[in-house]
Amino acid sequence: MRTLDFSPLYRSVVGFDRLADLLDAAAHESATGYPPYNIERTGDHTYRIELAVAGFKPDELSIEVKEAVLTVTGRKGANDAERRFVHRGLAERNFERRFQLAEYVVVTEANLADGLLAISLKRELTEALKPRRIEIGAGAASTLIENQKAAA
Numbered sequence: 381m382r383t384l385d386f387s388p389l390y391r392s393v394v395g396f397d398r399l400a401d402l403l404d405a406a407a408h409e410s411a412t413g414y415p416p417y418n419i420e421r422t423g424d425h426t427y428r429i430e431l432a433v434a435g436f437k438p439d440e441l442s443i444e445v446k447e448a449v450l451t452v453t454g455r456k457g458a459n460d461a462e463r464r465f466v467h468r469g470l471a472e473r474n475f476e477r478r479f480q481l482a483e484y485v486v487v488t489e490a491n492l493a494d495g496l497l498a499i500s501l502k503r504e505l506t507e508a509l510k511p512r513r514i515e516i517g518a519g520a521a522s523t524l525i526e527n528q529k530a531a532a
Contacts, residue, residue, distance in 0.1 A: 415471075418430045428499065429450075434495035435456075445481070448480065450478070450480075450501075452479075453477075454474060484506075484509075485501050485502070485504075486504055487500070487501055
């Protein structure tokens, strides 16, 4: 497996250490592939994550957001009934899947239907971060010039 060294990045940029940490975490993330998932862009600022969690009940799943990390956990209860399988192809194992969220992305809802857990996300920018148009007044500049001439 190839390892990446981000130390030159730390030396040449200031304030981007979080980005390097994210790249480093993505490189070391385990590739279990369970459960499979899709990430879909549903609008300009909305997204949906779908996880295939067939066999899990809503009370066996938990969703938590902490420090911009969305964690989906599935814990199967002990199967009390004595079952004898001829073939067991359905994965009913515990899992924990993490997603790094961008700034200002919040979880709006989660639904479980037909074995798919759908988590809706929305990027909510505050008014201070949204682009805004600044109107240009005609009289302000001439008043400034007149005040400078009067002072001279």
